Amino acid sequence: MGMSLGEDGPPEKPGPNAQWGGRFAGGPAAIMQEINASIGFDRALWRQDIRGSLAHAAMLAHVGIITPDDAARIEAGLRAIAAEIEAGDFAFDVALEDIHMNIEARLVERIGEPGRRLHTARSRNDQVATDFRLWVRDAIDGIDTQIATLMRSLATRARAHAADPMPGFTHLQTAQPITFGHHLLAYVEMLARDRGRLADARRRLNVCPLGSAALAGTSFPIDRAMTAAALGFDRPTGNSLDTVSDRDFAVEYLSALAILAMHLSRLSEEIVLWCSSPFGFVRLSDAFTTGSSIMPQKRNPDAAELTRAKTGRITGALMALLTVMKGLPLAYAKDMQEDKQPVFEATEAAILCLAATDGMIRDLTADTARMRAFAGSGFATATDLADWLVRVLRLPFRTAHHITGRLVGRAEARGVELAALSLDEMQAEEPGITADIYDVLAVEASVASRNSFGGTAPANVARAAQAWLDALGQTSVERAS
Secondary structure (H helix, E strand, O other): OOOOOEOOEOOOOOOOOHHHOOOOOOOOOHHHHHHHOOHHHHHHHHHHHHHHHHHHHHHHHHOOOOOHHHHHHHHHHHHHHHHHHHHOOOOOOHHHOOHHHHHHHHHHHHHOHHHHHOOOOOOHHHHHHHHHHHHHHHHHHHHHHHHHHHHHHHHHHHHHOOOOEEEEEEOOEEEEEEEHHHHHHHHHHHHHHHHHHHHHHHHHHOEEOOOOOOOOOOOOOOOHHHHHHHOOOOEEOOOHHHHHHOOHHHHHHHHHHHHHHHHHHHHHHHHHHHHOOOOOOEEOOHHHOEOOOOOOOOOEOHHHHHHHHHHHHHHHHHHHHHHHHOOOOOOOOHHHHHHHHHHHHHHHHHHHHHHHHHHHHHHOEEOHHHHHHHHOHHHOOHHHHHHHHHHHHOOOHHHHHHHHHHHHHHHHHHOOOHHHOOHHHHHHHOOOOOOOHHHHOOHHHHHHHOOOOOOOOHHHHHHHHHHHHHHOOOOOHHHOO
């Protein structure tokens, strides 16, 4: 906790916080200081806080609220503080509560009176809203780049395996043959939607809170458009009450991360299955597996399992922030100090999961012979047989479906695949069947026939993989959607 009760009574109260000015003569109780301080986690905003302060100081000088000399000294002081923090030489003080007051106090130490002028025409409420938007925007840009990298890795593997058959599943039961490349491209599509959601969230968050002050705006003649432009925002926010109380941008960001994590978890689950002995479709190297303390033969896909598990952390972060925000009246309340940790933790987890997933995709070795052997199992080409009856014999599909079902029953009773049934057995169910039927029962013929747009035909898969690789040359979040 960072405090303790002495044997003779409660802990001493720290001295008054000079940042509060004359309203408070005494300091807070130690437990109040402990629960109130956020510097333990919001120090992560230091870069954004200094960027915002630099833009604010330049604007104050531009409109004549502070002198150019004061602005120059403030800028030099802030840049020196940034260098201190970067070098690890900055002493964060819990008594100063948060990153904003820590930086401001250090600025006053360094440059004196001009440092006290920096906070003119702003509040910590619009300051933290600005810092947090900048931080989330930076995080989106970084995660977007990671998603694009993973998409390229998947598309590259998909192109290499465009013609390699594997079983396709529904209900985790063999359904129809597909190709491994087609399966991998399904995740490229999911990740493209993730990039689109993050791009949408970025567009909505890209408005500047500075100038909203505590909740009502300010009487100083500030230029909000100038600070918005300096910080790369599209425009200033439109309502000061909403501005300081809005955390929709963080909720929306976490929602997009939760969906991304769900997609990564689904892929991780499949990697876990594919690595298992009953499947044996892929193998991960020692770089992404661990052993057992008791079973020397084990090679456990722990990177996939942990990526799957971290979905809970990211989804939990979303639920935590929604719960924090759900009962707050306008405008700002200190509850909103609890907005940052879920976002920071979910971002860290997402970055790690994306890196691990990309590593696994690059690392895995596919056993294409084993995939091919299973691709035709479980009567996977039964639909091809039914389609042949419709296409060649002009039977209604429902009739063809029933005939095929009876043929599957015959094969199942004999313990063989459909292609092992004799022509006589086939014709016993439908006299019009010819020897040509066997051409469509082969796995390669089945996947090649699925040449509708978006289908698993190898030519389709190869084209789609190449199209994604060409498109992924454009990696900025604005072009992702």
